[in-house]
Amino acid sequence: PPPTTRHEHDDQDRLIGGLLSPAFDEQSCRSRYASSLYRRPSRFRPSNHLVERLRRYEARHRRCGPGAPLFKEAVEHLRSGRNAARSECQYAVWTPFNGLGNRMLSLGSTFLYALLTDRVLLVHAPQELDGLFCEPFPGSSWTLPAGFPITDFAGTFTMRSPTSYKNMRQAGSISGDHRNVTAERLPAYVFLDLIQSFTDAAFCEADQRVLAKFNWMVVKSDVYFASMFFLMPAYQGELERLFPEKEAVFHHLARYLFHPSNDVWGIVRRYYDAYDLARADERVGLQVRVFPEMPVPFENMYGQIVRCSQRHGLLPKVVQREDGAVSNGSSSAMASESRRKKLTSILVTSLFSEYYERIHGVYDTNPNVEVHQPSHEGEQRTEALGHNQRALAEIYLLSLCDRIVTTAVSTFGYIAHGLAGVRPWVLLRPPSPEARAEPACVQSKTVEPCLQAPPRGMCGAVEGATDMGALVPYVRHCEDSHGESQAA
Ligand code: GDP
Structure with a gap:
């Protein structure tokens, strides 16, 4: 049976408050009407x-x-x-x-x-x-x-x-x-x-x-x-x-x-079932994007994830030991976690497997935390259909999460939290690959994607404005690129 937290999957849900037309053949695109069964209800309603x-x-x-x-x-x-x-x-x-x-x-x-x-x-x-x-x-x-x-x-x-x-x-x-x-x-x-x-x-x-x-x-x-x-x-x-x-x-x-084709939806469903995501009380998505132009070394990036998580309580009880390794917390903390029996599923997406491996190792002995990563492609291959299908499936899986941690400046992450309707925790871009990002992350004020390319000039009332972010109250600077860009 399809997993759902609701008893009824009525038309309001199926059609996302009227956003979707009811006129489609369901089989030609199974994700269209089924997606809402896999999501918590959005806090936004279409007008x-x-x-x-x-x-x-x-x-x-x-x-x-x-x-x-x-x-x-x-x-x-x-x-x-x-x-x-x-x-x-x-x-x-x-x-x-x-x-x-x-x-x-x-x-x-x-x-x-x-x-x-x-x-x-x-x-x-x-x-x-x-x-x-x-x-x-x-x-x-x-x-x-x-x-x-x-x-x-x-x-x-x-x-x-x-x-x-x-x-x-x-x-x-x-x-x-x-x-x-x-x-x-x-x-x-x-x-x-x-x-x-x-x-x-x-x-x-x-x-x-x-x-x-x-x-x-x-x-x-x-x-x-x-x-x-x-x-x-x-x-x-x-x-x-x-x-x-x-x-x-x-x-x-x-x-x-954006409705994933039946092929892509097949990938989403396979992972969803294999990871038993329906069973998780909380799904945390972690998107780690290491850009070729900002090759942050593994230990720096991993350290940043840990600092972000500790500061805001994102991943369950990860603490860093004196020697720099990460452990599961004290045994008493673990015991109390177990008693609550709250199951957290952590979904890692990255082109590389090392973040998943480290985090998986941390929770290896904790029955209340599961860590998964669908694929690790190694490199971007936008020209290949299969690669794009996996990428879309992962964006989609991330978008099913309750909390999402994304990497600054990554449009891959923007789509995931935008679809989810969740304000992401953004791992900030350090000034240089070896430098420490401070703070490690901030929560975005919006679920909107960032424009990334602020206009240099505009017309009419806004002509000559030096700060586009100050023009209208709902256009703001993005958190993720040092105040230069804007979000609507
Ligand atoms: P951006 O470069 O982070 O802004 O995101 P884009 O989606 O525009 O380009 C990055 C591309 O690299 C993606 O479309 C994928 O092809 C690939 N990629 C990056 N991160 C991941 C990931 O976590 N999983 C998968 N499957 N592909 C990824």
């Missing part, structure tokens, strides 16, 4: 307005998406190289960049952009992404169909691409004033290049008005640029209604969009 906008979006996607006559028409225009003056359907085509976490952040952001601007979201899914997620929109598809006129995404959409909005503006081939822009004289598509430091390239009201004239837009990004919309007066009213709880924007978007 009625969000639910209504999603249903309207789905209707538009069916009307304009692949397979529909309007889609055929729009593709013909794209093929002709000219933008049509009036088009019932407009599109945002997302193309992947960087690791899975980065991809999910930018895909979620692109969907919000599509919602706000009445575009239809389509996904360019190379083979390593194909089969990772279920279709999110009922009665249609978000995947670019075979025969789509743009094929060489990697070659076409680069920094220097003449189709990039930023480059068109710089070359003077397009005006920044929408009144001087005639839709039918525009090229058939525009490339919105929002990778890392370019997030401010197109978020002036004036830019948005020009961009609105393009029926086809290709978006490439590796950050959570959804935060940017909160700085734009034009979107603020709608965002307020969509997300009265500002902290839960990505949480709702991710739970709506």
Whole structure:
């Protein structure tokens, strides 16, 4: 029987308060309606307005998406190289960049952009992404169909691409004033290049008005640029209604969009059952990411985890002995733990097995603590489907945890706590690999992901602001990268 803490799995739970459409075939994507059985109820509720906008979006996607006559028409225009003056359907085509976490952040952001601007979201899914997620929109598809006129995404959409909005503006081939822009004289598509430091390239009201004239837009990004919309007066009213709880924007978007395919769900289920996670009273997720550009040595990183855990009581009773080794605590502490019989399951995710091995060793003799690690891939291999499937399964398993400890700056961790709706404990990045991070960790004030690439310039009321974090009350600095970045 499916594990659940609730007696009934009613429609409210199954459909996440109306977030999900009931119109899907259950077998084609088992994770979609079953996920809520594996989670504790979220403390966030989708607003009625969000639910209504999603249903309207789905209707538009069916009307304009692949397979529909309007889609055929729009593709013909794209093929002709000219933008049509009036088009019932407009599109945002997302193309992947960087690791899975980065991809999910930018895909979620692109969907919000599509919602706000009445575009239809389509996904360019190379083979390593194909089969990772279920279709999110009922009665249609978000995947670019075979025969789509743009094929060489990697070659076409680069920094220097003449189709990039930023480059068109710089070359003077397009005006920044929408009144001087005639839709039918525009090229058939525009490339919105929002990778890392370019997030401010197109978020002036004036830019948005020009961009609105393009029926086809290709978006490439590796950050959570959804935060940017909160700085734009034009979107603020709608965002307020969509997300009265500002902290839960990505949480709702991710739970709506990202459903692991049956293959990935199979991996999640296998681990869930093998580790008997249903039995645990508390599930603690520990995500240890050692970045190639910040190669923190094992002992430093492990020490940081222990300091964080001790300070905030995250892992059960880990104490450090004088000799630097870690033990299970005094025997009396252990005895009292046993008496309570509270079972804690610690889920470690990392590319390496050494953290798991050390922690597993610490709790080896404690029957109330179980330690697991699904895989240790050794290195990032974003181009391999199997590798990505395991990565998604682990993000998902982490997101089933009650408490989550993540590594600063890791988008992998952002997705996990965002999906979970849990404020993570963030292991702070030390100033250098050998230096000590102080404090070892802080609890994030939000479940939102961090933007990581604060805009250098903005427009209108916020033009010239030096501190984006002080502009609107719900945009704040991230905890994890020395006050430079922001979260919505
Ligand atoms: P970030 O680099 O930490 O921001 O996260 P990304 O997800 O964008 O890129 C890191 C990639 O490395 C992941 O997508 C995985 O492919 C791989 N990876 C990193 N950490 C883990 C892990 O704990 N488990 C697995 N299975 N893969 C990981």
